[in-house]
Amino acid sequence: MDLPSFIWLWRIAAWSMGLSLTTYCLLAASGGFLYYARSHNPAPTQATTQPITQSGEAVAQGSPNALPNTPGLASAALNRPAWLRPTHYILGGILVLLVLLLLGIGVVGTLGEYGGLGHSVHLPAGLTVVALTLASAWCASRISPQRPWARKAHLTINGILLVAFITVTATGWSVVQKYL
Numbered sequence: 001m002d003l004p005s006f007i008w009l010w011r012i013a014a015w016s017m018g019l020s021l022t023t024y025c026l027l028a029a030s031g032g033f034l035y036y037a038r039s040h041n042p043a044p045t046q047a048t049t050q051p052i053t054q055s056g057e058a059v060a061q062g063s064p065n066a067l068p069n070t071p072g073l074a075s076a077a078l079n080r081p082a083w084l085r086p087t088h089y090i091l092g093g094i095l096v097l098l099v100l101l102l103l104g105i106g107v108v109g110t111l112g113e114y115g116g117l118g119h120s121v122h123l124p125a126g127l128t129v130v131a132l133t134l135a136s137a138w139c140a141s142r143i144s145p146q147r148p149w150a151r152k153a154h155l156t157i158n159g160i161l162l163v164a165f166i167t168v169t170a171t172g173w174s175v176v177q178k179y180l
Contacts, residue, residue, distance in 0.1 A: 037080035122171040132161040
């Protein structure tokens, strides 16, 4: 094809990839904090609503050993900030959009430069990242107490996605060197 230079397209791709990796790291950090807060914060049950003693043990209502104005054991646990979960969802949505943008740039740029696809292992690596990102987002939308498999699948997919991101970064570097 006789098209103008695609250098502007590769700049957008480079920024998008950098932002994708940054977003992935922010998702890992916020997800780690969500996991930590969940694992260190007992579910609200009868035990968490009972008054506690100075040593942190639950006691019966009205006990003379109860501390005044103690809301229960949950107050001693780590509470996550209210903004963290929505921020995690928003970052996940941004990652999906960035990965889809990268897919579009890769297809348009490769077709424009070579007139066809499949000139390197970057294509299957990129398609793997797209599929894993979409699968992770789908699993995230299914996470609930009724679907315990969804959280485990989400975390497993994200671990595999890390390896896929490393692979697509390495293969992408070699592809960009061809164009420059």
